Amino acid sequence: MRPPQTVQELLARAEALAGRTLGWLASQEGLDVPPDLRRHKGWIGTLLEAHLGATAGSRAEQDFPHLGVELKTLPVDREGKPTESTYVCIAPLDGSMARTWDACWVRQKLSRVLWIPIVTAPALQDRRIGAPVLWRPSPEEEAQLRADWESIAEAIHLGETWQLEARRGRALQLRPKAASSKELTWMLDEEGEWAQVNPRGFYLRTSFTRAMLRRHLAAR
Amino acid sequence: MPVRLLPDAVVDQIAAGEVVERPAAVVKELVENSLDAGSTRLRVHLEAGGRDLVRVLDDGHGMGRQDALMCLERHATSKIQAIEDLVHVRSFGFRGEAIPSIASVSRFELTTRPAEDEVGTLIQVAGGAVQAVRDAGCPPGTDIKVRDLFFNVPVRRSFLRTAATELGHCTEAVLRQVILRPEVDVLVLHHGRDHLRLSAVPDRVQRARDVLGSVAERLRPVRFQAHGVQVEGLVAPPSAHQSSSKGVYLYVNGRYVRDAVLRRGLREAFQGLLPAGRHPVAVIEVRVAGEEVDVNVHPSKIEVRFRNPRDVSEVLASGLREALRRPEPRQRSATTGFDKRARAPEGTLPLPGLAPHPSDDPGFVERAPATGPSWLAELVAEPSAAPSPSPTLDPKASIPSAPPAERAASAPTVTPPVAPTPSPAPSPEEGGPSVDPAAPRLADVVPQLLLAGDLACASVEGELVLIDLRAVRAALVERSLREGGAPERLLLPVVCTLGRSAAGRLVAWREPLDDIGLSLTAFGPGEVAVKRRPALLGGVSWPELLVALAEVLPASPQDLPVAALHLLARTPQVPLATLDQAVALVEQGASLPLAPPFAVCMPSRALRGLIP
Numbered sequence: 001m002r003p004p005q006t007v008q009e010l011l012a013r014a015e016a017l018a019g020r021t022l023g024w025l026a027s028q029e030g031l032d033v034p035p036d037l038r039r040h041k042g043w044i045g046t047l048l049e050a051h052l053g054a055t056a057g058s059r060a061e062q063d064f065p066h067l068g069v070e071l072k073t074l075p076v077d078r079e080g081k082p083t084e085s086t087y088v089c090i091a092p093l094d095g096s097m098a099r100t101w102d103a104c105w106v107r108q109k110l111s112r113v114l115w116i117p118i119v120t121a122p123a124l125q126d127r128r129i130g131a132p133v134l135w136r137p138s139p140e141e142e143a144q145l146r147a148d149w150e151s152i153a154e155a156i157h158l159g160e161t162w163q164l165e166a167r168r169g170r171a172l173q174l175r176p177k178a179a180s181s182k183e184l185t186w187m188l189d190e191e192g193e194w195a196q197v198n199p200r201g202f203y204l205r206t207s208f209t210r211a212m213l214r215r216h217l218a219a220r
Numbered sequence: 221m222p223v224r225l226l227p228d229a230v231v232d233q234i235a236a237g238e239v240v241e242r243p244a245a246v247v248k249e250l251v252e253n254s255l256d257a258g259s260t261r262l263r264v265h266l267e268a269g270g271r272d273l274v275r276v277l278d279d280g281h282g283m284g285r286q287d288a289l290m291c292l293e294r295h296a297t298s299k300i301q302a303i304e305d306l307v308h309v310r311s312f313g314f315r316g317e318a319i320p321s322i323a324s325v326s327r328f329e330l331t332t333r334p335a336e337d338e339v340g341t342l343i344q345v346a347g348g349a350v351q352a353v354r355d356a357g358c359p360p361g362t363d364i365k366v367r368d369l370f371f372n373v374p375v376r377r378s379f380l381r382t383a384a385t386e387l388g389h390c391t392e393a394v395l396r397q398v399i400l401r402p403e404v405d406v407l408v409l410h411h412g413r414d415h416l417r418l419s420a421v422p423d424r425v426q427r428a429r430d431v432l433g434s435v436a437e438r439l440r441p442v443r444f445q446a447h448g449v450q451v452e453g454l455v456a457p458p459s460a461h462q463s464s465s466k467g468v469y470l471y472v473n474g475r476y477v478r479d480a481v482l483r484r485g486l487r488e489a490f491q492g493l494l495p496a497g498r499h500p501v502a503v504i505e506v507r508v509a510g511e512e513v514d515v516n517v518h519p520s521k522i523e524v525r526f527r528n529p530r531d532v533s534e535v536l537a538s539g540l541r542e543a544l545r546r547p548e549p550r551q552r553s554a555t556t557g558f559d560k561r562a563r564a565p566e567g568t569l570p571l572p573g574l575a576p577h578p579s580d581d582p583g584f585v586e587r588a589p590a591t592g593p594s595w596l597a598e599l600v601a602e603p604s605a606a607p608s609p610s611p612t613l614d615p616k617a618s619i620p621s622a623p624p625a626e627r628a629a630s631a632p633t634v635t636p637p638v639a640p641t642p643s644p645a646p647s648p649e650e651g652g653p654s655v656d657p658a659a660p661r662l663a664d665v666v667p668q669l670l671l672a673g674d675l676a677c678a679s680v681e682g683e684l685v686l687i688d689l690r691a692v693r694a695a696l697v698e699r700s701l702r703e704g705g706a707p708e709r710l711l712l713p714v715v716c717t718l719g720r721s722a723a724g725r726l727v728a729w730r731e732p733l734d735d736i737g738l739s740l741t742a743f744g745p746g747e748v749a750v751k752r753r754p755a756l757l758g759g760v761s762w763p764e765l766l767v768a769l770a771e772v773l774p775a776s777p778q779d780l781p782v783a784a785l786h787l788l789a790r791t792p793q794v795p796l797a798t799l800d801q802a803v804a805l806v807e808q809g810a811s812l813p814l815a816p817p818f819a820v821c822m823p824s825r826a827l828r829g830l831i832p
Contacts, residue, residue: 015751018712018713018749018751019712019713019715019743019749076711078712080711117711119711119712128712130711130712131709131710131711131712131713131751140421140426143419143421144419147417147419151414168413168414169414170414170417213711216709217708217709217710217711218708218709218710218711218753218755218758
């Protein structure tokens with residue numbers, strides 16, 4: 001699919017998918033539906049990106065860079081409650097993280113998001129695509145994200161990554177982000193020494209995405 | 221034993237018992253001092269619920285060395301100088317007791333620096349005895365660490381509860397102090413972890429929302445003034461009741477209080493509206509002139525004494541009743557002059573002039589509805605639905621203005637209380653009767669009982685009122701549809717298989733239906749998908765409704781026929797399951813007349829006659 005030229009075109013493509021199953025969409029794209037997602041993490045996102053015309057692939061930029069829009073799928077139950085937290089981006093632990101919220105990657109990624117809820121079902125091909133939500137953080141949401149990011153960033157700058165637990169942050173949290181515990185990255189510890197640790201990623205809590213969805217959509 | 225003067229240290233420890241009863245009291249006193257010092261950034265570090273550490277850091281104006289040493293002396297304060305000053309005191313503290321009391325029962329450390337000084341001061345005190353005073357490098361502001369509270373009063377320490385309980389009290393102490401101070405950024409950490417975070421926000425409404433959580437969406441503004449007493453704040457409808465009184469925050473001139481007079485006013489306003497043992501949710505500030513209230517009743521200053529307690533409780537009750545009679549805001553957030561501005565500078569009590577009505581406030585917070593206009597916003601703004609507060613407003617104004625006999629005549633008991641198939645009330649533009657603004661309305665009653673999911677009972681002045689909830693809902697739905705339906709997007713479209721003919725006709729009528737909040741698209745052969753629906757049509761069976769709708773629509777689309785609106789308004793919905801739902805529905809229909817087809821009033825005399 002060619003990339004959408006405008007945000008409206010992107011939104012219309014997403015709207016047209018609302019109510020369809022992943023099995024239907026896969027057949028439209030000529031793809032097989034994997035038996036489950038354990039060995040195919042990211043399959044749903046890739047499927048939607050292909051259909052909607054995303055260009056970034058796995059590059060570290062927004063999925064629709066020319067529109068300034070990031071695509072995020074959001075698994076939800078039938079009541080519209082997100083079933084898992086949402087990965088935003090990797091958290092650099094090696095001292096290369098932005099020093100201010102305005103310059104940080106989290107803010108850029110979340111500045112405009114096209115959320116596509118995926119309503120859960122036992123079989124992957126039966127999961128349905130929900131109504132899309134084109135979202136910008138409200139001033140209150142941005143204030144909360146910023147406060148969380150600053151709190152986490154400060155701890156990372158001070159080399160306190162060891163002590164950072166997922167409990168910190170009301171909207172944004174830091175969690176291990178790796179295929180296995182064997183995957184390691186370098187970080188600067190409290191003494192300024194290099195140490196190895198599992199990579200960490202920024203995630204949005206389900207309470208945050210749930211509140212966001214509830215403001216835009218009514219459950220059936 | 222001969223009579224002897226007690227040593228100063230013992231006097232301090234005894235006095236400390238009045239001010240400092242648990243870690244939360246330390247938190248309260250230190251946070252009050254920080255706010256009095258003009259802080260906008262407050263950090264509270266706690267360990268073991270405050271037993272091991274209470275640390276309060278602020279960016280306030282700090283103290284020079286002389287002041288820092290002086291504040292450790294009992295009855296040393298910068299806030300008053302003569303007893304007359306008590307009348308006008310606007311700061312939280314003024315007795316000069318808190319710091320020496322706390323220092324006498326803990327290991328106390330004070331680090332402070334005014335912005336204009338290059339060097340700060342560090343003072344360490346243990347059990348009331350100064351251990352060290354020296355220069356310290358520190359940012360402007362004050363940092364107080366209170367370690368090992370009651371280490372020298374083991375009996376008192378043994379009375380402390382578990383860390384979790386004490387932490388709860390400490391958190392509550394912070395919330396009470398900052399709910400009226402939205403400009404202050406607050407972070408409470410327990411053992412270094414975020415426990416409570418309140419970012420600085422532009423107004424008290426947003427701060428209340430952060431503190432009260434989901435119920436905050438239902439808060440409505442309170443603004444009332446009479447007899448020199450001004451009441452401002454937010455109150456949730458009775459149906460938002462809670463199991464404890466933790467949702468009640470009462471203030472006098474900005475000071476959190478636990479006061480029987482205000483509690484009485486609150487109780488009176490909610491009389492008969494709350495189930496037994498339940499409590500309302502309200503954040504209320506009462507403002508009176510300084511000479512009308514004595515804040516120096518108890519060292520903790522949590523109790524006050526009013527010169528005219530009866531006036532205060534009556535005005536509070538009237539203000540709350542007036543606010544509760546208004547329809548509940550849904551698409552907009554509640555707001556009031558309580559308030560977009562930062563806290564008024566100390567000593568500027570804005571009596572006697574009233575600030576503009578909330579709806580006149582240019583800073584009025586209006587959250588844009590997800591889609592389409594909100595008819596409820598109209599209801600809220602409707603002058604007849606929301607009497608503007610007036611200094612002369614009768615506290616008994618909640619009672620319908622028409623005499624009971626007149627209402628009884630308008631609703632003869634021979635009339636069946638519920639029409640079998642309720643139809644929406646004809647609007648004046650359709651030739652229906654115009655509504656007398658003085659006539660009793662549903663706003664005057666609160667359902668007390670739900671019958672069979674579609675009838676509610678209430679009482680007014682000893683009369684029984686029966687409300688037909690189907691008729692109320694039908695009127696609300698029709699009104700809503702005419703105003704755009706306040707549509708809600710569905711997470712998953714409802715896909716209905718209708719057959720090619722019905723599906724084709726509905727899709728042809730897509731645009732007029734869109735105007736009333738119903739968005740349909742073709743989905744598959746003979747199928748349509750409902751993507752948006754009017755908010756008040758949440759409990760309908762869509763396939764049946766759409767088949768019936770296709771039948772009343774002419775072949776070629778034009779203006780939507782009235783029959784279609786009536787069909788949508790009258791379509792059966794899931795019966796109400798709880799009294800709260802009935803209360804909420806009647807609140808939404810507050811501007812509807814308290815008369816057939818919505819309600820009948822039955823005098824007690826007629827009811828007695830029914831019993832042989």
